[in-house]
Amino acid sequence: MSENSKLIVRRAAVLGAGVMGAQIAAHLANADVPVVLFDLAAKEGDPNGIVKKALDGLKKLDPAPLASKERLAHIDAANYEQHLALLGECDLVIEAIAEKMEWKEDLYRKIAPHLKAGAIVASNTSGLSINKLSSTVPAEKRANFCGIHFFNPPRYMPLVEIIATTDSDPAMLDRLETWLVSRLGKSVVRAKDTPNFVANRVGVFSILAVMHHTQRLEMGFDEVDALTGPKIGRPKSATYRTADVVGLDTLAHVVKTMQDTLPGDPWHSHFQAPAWLAALIEKGALGQKTKGGIFRKQGKEIQVLDLAKQDYRTSAGEIAPEVAEILKIKNPAEKFAALRASGHKQAQFLWAIYRDVFHYCAFHLESIADNARDVDFAMRWGFGWAMGPFETWQAAGWKAIAAAVQADIDAGLAMSPAPLPAWVMARDGVHEPAGSWSAAEQGLKPRSSLPVYGRQLYPETVLGEAPAAKGETVWENAGVRLWTHAQDPKIAILSITSKMHAIGDEVLDGVLEAVSRAERDFDGLVIWHEAPFAVGANLQQVGEACAKGEFDKLEATVAKFQRASMAFKHAQVPTVAAVQGMALGGGCEFVMHAAHRVMALESYVGLVEAGVGLIPAGGGCKEFAIRAAQFGARQAGGELFPFLQNVFQTIAMAKVAKSALEVQEMGFAKESDDVVFNAHELLHVALGRARAMAQAGYRPPLRARNIPVAGRPGIATLEMMLVNMKEGGFISAHDYRVARSAAIALCGGDVEQGSRVDDEWLLTVERREFVELLKTPETQARIKHMLETGKPLRN
Structure with a gap:
């Protein structure tokens, strides 16, 4: 080489x-x-x-x-x-x-x-x-x-x-x-080649600190998990559930590695598995892999080990109201000051675990990592922390926290008497626009200059770093922003800006305007924003309109949705959907209608409307009816049904593809679409793809005509599948009705088999079925339940 x-x-x-x-x-x-x-x-x-x-x-x-x-x-x-x-x-x-x-x-x-x-x-x-x-x-x-x-x-x-x-x-x-x-x-x-490297060195110490203070303050494992999960920017599995998932024997092995290989570490006396952990391992309760460890499931009940009782009890860990109020404080400096000042043991626990991790990271930064940024990213990427220890410290006021940590060390409250390194007191933080602090080199270290990172137009940043430029805004409304990036200023970028990128009236208006401007002023259009891609239609707007009986208005909105989808498909410039995370319902339909898709591997895509008692009506059913005709044209006898049967099951059961590869397999994307493994490269690749399509003389597909449809026999055949499921108690009467509406839309409506229709006919059929479902009390109840609970209702 x-x-x-x-x-x-x-x-x-x-x-x-x-x-x-x-x-x-x-x-x-x-x-x-x-x-x-x-x-x-x-x-x-x-x-x-x-x-x-x-x-x-x-x-x-x-x-x-x-x-x-x-x-x-x-x-x-x-x-x-x-x-x-x-x-x-x-x-x-x-x-x-x-x-x-x-x-x-x-x-x-x-x-x-x-x-x-x-x-x-x-x-x-x-x-x-x-x-x-x-x-x-x-x-x-x-x-x-x-x-x-x-x-x-x-x-x-x-x-x-x-x-x-x-x-x-x-x-x-x-x-x-x-x-x-x-x-x-x-x-x-x-x-660096030091025991447990970076993430496990800090992560396992963090777990040991939690265990130490759990025991010192006589707290329950479930109580600690309530405190050390999402409330402080950590994963839902928090501390003790994480230990169960990893395996208690694995955790004990990593701790033993630290004990054996780090004899000179000032925290060495804490590098040992607590007696209760050793006892669990000895009796084979290793966590999730043995169906029980610190937590276990008895029937539907989650139980937790109670050390005082030497037995399991119902898990019910709760955060004290006064501590919950402290955790709601937005300003990190105020939050940490309140934790230190509180006399409640939960607040004292949280300050102690933060203090000891800050202390440990500062003391060992010189020996374990090239710079502070690497420690913070290691904890984010390896342990799922929302912020790394150094950026948490810096956000809370570097000097104030440093003084508080040193005061606790001097008072004998910290887990080790080792003093903070001199550089800690001399600085105002570790992250700056010029780079992050390297204790080994006593200077700031910039990011890697490897060319691969040039593909990440919006890389993750740590607090204190200069974020990437936001690009030049071309036009925006309440739902979208149309802008350009310096990589290719002649390719427009459309970003949905609504909450969770839900698609409401303002987004639809924005899409139609953005496509028009892209056709007039640009060489291509990329649809990109951070995950999720889009969670579907704005159910809040739909529910409010249903409650007022505004069905004519709802039909007009669905028609506008269809126009927006068709604008993507038939734009005079290439439209590229850059997808990551969830693209559900209407989001999936936008993806399907783009001229090309660039998908992150972790893309979760599906037509999930059945979950709220509806069918896809942003052109999703129409697209699959057209593809069924294309499939049939390649089969002896023009048989459409094998294709329709699979698609019908996908829609009726609201199946979601769990990766970009499955998105292609399930027909929401094409084999020729791009799958990108690093989501940070999506925009770079999508801009390049749009440019290549433009340079190749991109021509949009013509509006579809003479589409053979399955008609009444197709609907009846699909309905036979529903009869068996309804009689077997697998679906409700309303599930049956919703699925039948999907069958009607996929088969082109109440027409003869082989009838030739155009895409406007198919859009009209799916729109009509969608609005009729909206008028039913059952679908309205499903929408209301989803809005209130976030979960589907089976009625």
Whole structure:
């Protein structure tokens, strides 16, 4: 490889078919990388039995490691006894076996003779010394060896830590980082070769601090989880539920690693599993994987371990009202001052866990990370914190918090007597527009200059960094903003600005105006904004109009929705939908009508109107009726029904695609559309795609005519499926009516089979069925219930 060449991975190998190994293999397959998954040869039966069992298990995991079940076919099972020669075909080898140094060393010796020249070999260890592992790799292979630490589950967790050894080739590391960021969609932190690296070092200490103060203040595990979840910007699983999900044995192992490898750490006395945790592990209560740990489920009841009673009780953790009021304070400085001043033990608990994490991060920044930004991003990407520890501290007033932390250290209240480093008191914060503080280099470090990050037009930023420019506004109203970006000022960008990007009247007006302006003044139009893409029609507006009986107004709004969708489809410039997150209902219909789609892998798309007693009427049914005709034209006898049957089930059951690959499989997108693994690259790719389409002389499709439809026989055939479901008690009478309306719209209405209609006819049919459903008390009740509870009503 030349110095500046890119990494090409035609085939990869993963060594170890455990929980992480199998899921890393799955994500490589998601990204169109063929994988060989290795493990030990089974002692009985099929030698590949261990791997095949792991692959079978991938299909059952939730959330799904595979973005499409079809990707399983691209993972080959192998074992170390028979198939090591296959490593000669692999450009990337990821070792993910158990965390035992001697096992890894033995495996490296075994695979070394079979490795392809120039192949990258990386260990997915979560904490063992990468330099020590490197010493067991043949000298000529060490330049291409490093640590590559994925977080569980690998498909969904953004963080990957890359850990260099003293021998790692810097150019190789750059190529690997570039590939991980763009091909696998990962967020990379370069970690130093210290125990547990960055995220686990801080994250596990944070858990230990929580455990220490839980015990000190005699608090319940459920009470602590109520405090350490979304209320402070942490995941819903908070602390103790997270421990159950990770596995109590796994947590104890990571703590033991810290105990064994960090004897000089000033917090070392806290690096041990509490007695109650050791007792749970000893009796096999390891958390979620054993159906019980700190929490367990008895029937429908969630129970929590009560240490005082030495038994489980109903989980009912609550935040005290006075503490809840403190947590509502918007100003971080005021919030932290109130926590410190409060005498309530919950407030004292929260201040203590923050204080000790701030203290720990400041003390260890020099040894564990290149700069403060890496620590903050590691905690965001690896542990799901809304803000990292340093930016939380900076937001709350750097000097005031530093003084309070040092005062608690001096008073013997902190978990360690170690003083804060001198640089802490000398600074006003760690993040500035020029970069983030590096304690090791005593200066500010700018972001990575790797070209791959130029594809991220709006990257994540930490507090104190200069955010990317917002672009030039061309026009806006209450629902949308039309603007341009410097990457290509002649491609307009349409962003929906309503709450959750719900589509109401103001958005529809905005879309129609934006398309008109794009046709007149620009070469293309990209629809892009942060996730979600759109949660569908503005139900609040629909519900209010129903309550007033304004059905003529509602029909006019639906007609406008259809015009907006058709404007996307038939615009005289290419329209590109850049999709991430949820695109539901009307959002899905906008996606379907764009000339092209650029989708983040994590796109969740579906026509979900049935959940509120309606059918798609923004052109969704019309689009599928047209596609059914196109499908039929390719079949002997022009048979439409096989296509319609699948689509009907998708609409009637409000199925949602759980990845961009499924979006294509379910027909909401085309095979020729783009799937981008890193959502931060969406806008860059969409602008490029719109430019390429414009340069190729884009021509919009003509309005559809002479569309053969399934008509009355098609409706009757689809209805037969409903009869059985209704008689079996699987659907209600109103479910039946809603699904029948979908059948009517998909089959072109009450006409003869094979009748030829145009797209305007199909739009009229779906609009009429939609409005008739709106008039029913059952659909109105469903809309009201959804607005009040956020959940569907079965009536």
